[in-house]
Amino acid sequence: MAEKEHIIIESGDAIQPFAYTVGMYGSKFFAELRDNGRIMAVRCPKCKKVYIPPRKVCGECFVEMNDWVEVGPKGVIGTFTILRFAFIDPETGAQKPVPYGYGFIKFDGADTLFQHYISVEDEKKIKIGARVEPVFSKNPTGSMRDIEYFKVID
Amino acid sequence: MDRAAIIGVGMTKIEKSKVRDTFADMAWEAVNKALADAGMTIDDIDNVVTTSSDFWDGRTISCMAVGDASGAAHKNVTCVEGDGTYGAFYGMTRSLSGSYKTTLVTGHSKGSQSISSLITNSAFDPIYERSLGMDMVTACAMQARSYMHRTKTTPEQMALVSVKNHGNAMKNPLAQLPMNITVNDVLKSEMIADPLHKLDCSPVSDGCAAVIIAHESVATKFKQKPVWIKGVSFCADSFFFGDRDLSRVKSLTEAAKKAYAMAGIKDPKKEIDVAEIYDAFSYQELMWLEEMGLADDATAGKLLEKGDFNIEGRLPVNASGGLLSGHPVIAAGLYSMAAVVKQIRGDAGGFQVKKAKTGLVQGLNGLGGQSHCVWILDQEK
Amino acid sequence: MAKRVAIVGTGQTFHKSHRPDVNGQELINEAVVKALADANLKMKDIDAIVIGNMDHFEGINYVDCWSVDGSGGTMKPIIKLTTGGTTGCTVAIGGYHLVGSGMFDKVLVIGWEKNSESDTTGAITTAFDPVWDRQVFAGAISGLAAEAQAYIARYGATDRDGARVSVRDRKHAMNNPYAQLRKEVTLEEVLASPMLADPIHLLDVCPRSDGACAVIMASEDTAEKICPKPDWIWATAARHTYSYLGDADFGRLTSMKEGSQELWKKAGIKEPRKEVDVIELYQPYSFGGLIWIEDMGIVGPGEAPRYIWDGNTDMGGELPINPSGGVIATNPIGATGLIRCAEAAMQVMGKAEGRQVPDVNFAFSSGFGGCFWTDMILHGKKKPK
Numbered sequence: 005m006a007e008k009e010h011i012i013i014e015s016g017d018a019i020q021p022f023a024y025t026v027g028m029y030g031s032k033f034f035a036e037l038r039d040n041g042r043i044m045a046v047r048c049p050k051c052k053k054v055y056i057p058p059r060k061v062c063g064e065c066f067v068e069m070n071d072w073v074e075v076g077p078k079g080v081i082g083t084f085t086i087l088r089f090a091f092i093d094p095e096t097g098a099q100k101p102v103p104y105g106y107g108f109i110k111f112d113g114a115d116t117l118f119q120h121y122i123s124v125e126d127e128k129k130i131k132i133g134a135r136v137e138p139v140f141s142k143n144p145t146g147s148m149r150d151i152e153y154f155k156v157i158d
Numbered sequence: 159m160d161r162a163a164i165i166g167v168g169m170t171k172i173e174k175s176k177v178r179d180t181f182a183d184m185a186w187e188a189v190n191k192a193l194a195d196a197g198m199t200i201d202d203i204d205n206v207v208t209t210s211s212d213f214w215d216g217r218t219i220s221c222m223a224v225g226d227a228s229g230a231a232h233k234n235v236t237c238v239e240g241d242g243t244y245g246a247f248y249g250m251t252r253s254l255s256g257s258y259k260t261t262l263v264t265g266h267s268k269g270s271q272s273i274s275s276l277i278t279n280s281a282f283d284p285i286y287e288r289s290l291g292m293d294m295v296t297a298c299a300m301q302a303r304s305y306m307h308r309t310k311t312t313p314e315q316m317a318l319v320s321v322k323n324h325g326n327a328m329k330n331p332l333a334q335l336p337m338n339i340t341v342n343d344v345l346k347s348e349m350i351a352d353p354l355h356k357l358d359c360s361p362v363s364d365g366c367a368a369v370i371i372a373h374e375s376v377a378t379k380f381k382q383k384p385v386w387i388k389g390v391s392f393c394a395d396s397f398f399f400g401d402r403d404l405s406r407v408k409s410l411t412e413a414a415k416k417a418y419a420m421a422g423i424k425d426p427k428k429e430i431d432v433a434e435i436y437d438a439f440s441y442q443e444l445m446w447l448e449e450m451g452l453a454d455d456a457t458a459g460k461l462l463e464k465g466d467f468n469i470e471g472r473l474p475v476n477a478s479g480g481l482l483s484g485h486p487v488i489a490a491g492l493y494s495m496a497a498v499v500k501q502i503r504g505d506a507g508g509f510q511v512k513k514a515k516t517g518l519v520q521g522l523n524g525l526g527g528q529s530h531c532v533w534i535l536d537q538e539k
Numbered sequence: 540m541a542k543r544v545a546i547v548g549t550g551q552t553f554h555k556s557h558r559p560d561v562n563g564q565e566l567i568n569e570a571v572v573k574a575l576a577d578a579n580l581k582m583k584d585i586d587a588i589v590i591g592n593m594d595h596f597e598g599i600n601y602v603d604c605w606s607v608d609g610s611g612g613t614m615k616p617i618i619k620l621t622t623g624g625t626t627g628c629t630v631a632i633g634g635y636h637l638v639g640s641g642m643f644d645k646v647l648v649i650g651w652e653k654n655s656e657s658d659t660t661g662a663i664t665t666a667f668d669p670v671w672d673r674q675v676f677a678g679a680i681s682g683l684a685a686e687a688q689a690y691i692a693r694y695g696a697t698d699r700d701g702a703r704v705s706v707r708d709r710k711h712a713m714n715n716p717y718a719q720l721r722k723e724v725t726l727e728e729v730l731a732s733p734m735l736a737d738p739i740h741l742l743d744v745c746p747r748s749d750g751a752c753a754v755i756m757a758s759e760d761t762a763e764k765i766c767p768k769p770d771w772i773w774a775t776a777a778r779h780t781y782s783y784l785g786d787a788d789f790g791r792l793t794s795m796k797e798g799s800q801e802l803w804k805k806a807g808i809k810e811p812r813k814e815v816d817v818i819e820l821y822q823p824y825s826f827g828g829l830i831w832i833e834d835m836g837i838v839g840p841g842e843a844p845r846y847i848w849d850g851n852t853d854m855g856g857e858l859p860i861n862p863s864g865g866v867i868a869t870n871p872i873g874a875t876g877l878i879r880c881a882e883a884a885m886q887v888m889g890k891a892e893g894r895q896v897p898d899v900n901f902a903f904s905s906g907f908g909g910c911f912w913t914d915m916i917l918h919g920k921k922k923p924k
């Protein structure tokens with residue numbers, strides 16, 4: 005067939021809104037974060053691993069976890085990158101401001117890593133193993149945004 | 159070919175909204191119930207198939223949410239997208255291919271988290287159809303209309319399906335909508351999309367179901383008497399509605415024919431003792447029965463009126479209450495499968511039918527039942 | 540009895556960044572028609588179809604049902620498997636079990652994606668947990684950058700080591716007419732390309748593509764009648780290790796390590812470096828080409844940079860990796876893992892033309908996902924025992 009015109013059908017602003025269940029474990033985490041500025045994790049009764057985000061099941065041991073422990077709020081950078089390219093944030097529909105620091109934080113007392121922003125004011129300080137602390141939002145609502153970002157403290 | 163059997167089933171209660179439970183929480187409950195039912199531990203499971211839909215879950219790689227809770231760590235694992243009967247089919251082939259012996263199959267969804275009509279609208283072709291604003295209900299209303307036109311099935315007969323199934327659900331503690339209603343209640347309920355009243359439609363539901371499928375070499379090693387998979391097949395019709403005769407479902411006829419042949423069934427009307435079929439809408443129970451040869455063409459409505467499909471009838475259909483009484487999409491086919499397994503084991507409690515040697519399970523994918531999966535389960539190998 | 544399974548035909552599209560000349564079904568059909576021609580079969584010979592992609596790239600629900608005009612699935616059994624980036628390898632493993640079970644003799648396996656139809660990074664971001672992960676995540680690249688940083692910190696590798704892998708794959712792509720990006724680059728060009736997410740430069744990563752791939756598998760009853768030198772599937776393995784990204788051991792790919800150990804054991808391979816002849820690795824960025832071959836046991840931890848600098852993985856080397864140019868040259872995500880499988884099969888069947896590695900006895904292909912999952916297949920020239 006001879007090539008003529010390529011028509012594109014746009015979906016426009018069509019979206020499928022969702023109401024995501026946080027569950028009992030996540031609800032406790034966000035309530036503690038919002039009300040007391042505390043970071044709560046759960047410990048596996050069998051392997052003793054401390055999980056954050058908190059969840060019901062230790063996948064390694066296939067057992068239910070109910071042993072809550074407070075971790076952090078200080079920790080170290082487990083690994084990180086600095087995002088330098090712009091893209092559309094599907095959460096907001098707007099372009100994400102770059103550069104931004106993206107880190108996996110190992111809270112003191114936790115065994116798994118917690119994703120969040122890292123302030124990139126002084127890029128040289130951002131290293132694996134650097135100590136960090138969270139900067140809490142002044143108007144916590146019970147979501148990931150109750151922590152604004154982490155900053156390097158030494 | 160080797161044989162496989164279902165040796166354990168577990169389900170959460172079907173509910174309108176499980177706001178306290180994440181997908182993983184639901185999977186944890188269903189998987190542990192299935193393991194307990196089978197008398198197994200997670201270490202007895204050698205591979206896992208989760209079934210979920212990225213659309214219904216509002217998340218790409220929706221299976222990621224349930225891996226740990228399904229005991230998939232350090233095991234071979236994969237994900238089927240579509241009805242749970244398709245997940246179970248793949249799980250069965252993994253137990254027959256010589257690679258594994260015991261497959262755990264799960265299926266989950268939470269209709270409560272999304273707007274169903276937007277999810278099913280996205281099953282229409284984005285170029286030609288979607289902008290018309292169709293969804294599963296309107297698609298099925300068109301199908302119901304063409305089925306009624308061809309077979310002279312009446313609104314009262316369709317309503318009676320809903321009355322029967324909601325009534326059966328009174329005996330099933332896992333059902334979401336046990337209801338004692340009349341044909342008149344159905345006909346007086348809100349018209350959603352002509353000819354479907356609200357009570358002709360299944361509800362929006364949350365739930366997770368798990369089944370354990372074993373290769374014959376290990377099927378009798380555990381607690382339950384195995385329920386044998388005698389025949390199974392699936393088949394898809396054309397996609398565009400304009401390409402299909404909406405009043406017929408030749409893909410279902412084909413899938414059923416092949417499943418019967420594999421199971422050695424010559425007269426399904428006589429040889430099938432109990433059936434759980436995909437009654438997302440009232441008319442579908444009648445239409446699917448006819449297309450599978452479990453009722454002659456254009457007779458299912460009359461047979462229903464005679465009581466043939468009641469729990470005490472000739473061929474009890476959806477004795478569990480069916481999907482009209484609770485419809486967690488994706489998990490749905492596994493709930494139906496579990497219900498038939500329980501019938502064959504004699505474990506169905508309040509909705510146990512008298513004779514249940516051979517049972518039929520049907521699942522489907524797509525708009526107006528484009529693709530169907532038919533299973534024949536049996537007490538005997 | 541379980542059946543042995545072989546690949547008897549493959550087909551793929553000429554991959555491009557944008558194919559506005561075809562819709563999704565038509566793109567799929569291009570690959571299907573080529574695979575049927577390669578196997579000298581007709582659609583009526585196909586007993587069942589396995590298809591996969593990632594839903595949110597095109598926004599089509601129930602792709603198995605929607606695709607039938609392109610896939611040939613009308614009035615046939617068609618099933619959809621989807622596991623993210625691993626999908627292409629997942630569907631191939633699906634075809635293997637469907638045939639191996641004895642339920643079907645000939646199965647058509649399809650992977651496809653039209654990445655041009657949505658914002659790829661946005662769609663990948665929705666792959667992660669909506670409550671916990673999604674706010675800060677930036678598509679596959681952010682997680683990969685975190686992996687590379689951890690590897691560099693652990694073993695002292697440099698961005699030059701990563702760039703060397705990219706130079707290799709981009710050079711190999713010159714031999715593959717199906718590859719999307721066919722342009723050689725120098726080490727300096729990679730290092731001078733824009734930094735996307737430290738330490739990943741633009742030329743360290745894959746593009747996004749429109750493309751489809753189809754593979755036909757047959758049981759031992761008919762495989763050798765269809766194809767005199769079929770590609771036998773010796774073993775498959777898959778590990779989907781994490782529910783949350785922060786659970787990963789960054790710097791090591793646990794799923795590859797566990798899965799490949801299982802694969803070698805199943806096939807009786809003791810020294811993969813010596814016994815495997817070619818690898819088609821789902822490697823969407825350069826550093827993965829270092830880290831993951833260590834996890835496969837090709838070389839020890841921290842040894843990959845030296846091994847690669849010495850040319851061992853180049854064409855003509857001890858163990859060529861990605862003769863096709865790999866994922867860095869072409870990435871229609873849902874098809875990508877299946878393209879690896881098809882390319883490995885072509886190597887075994889001796890059909891890889893300008894990118895053929897001589898005398899391939901065993902080939903390895905994999906699928907990888909941004910959640911650090913891995914699926915993999917071992918292909919062989921001889922019929923498995």
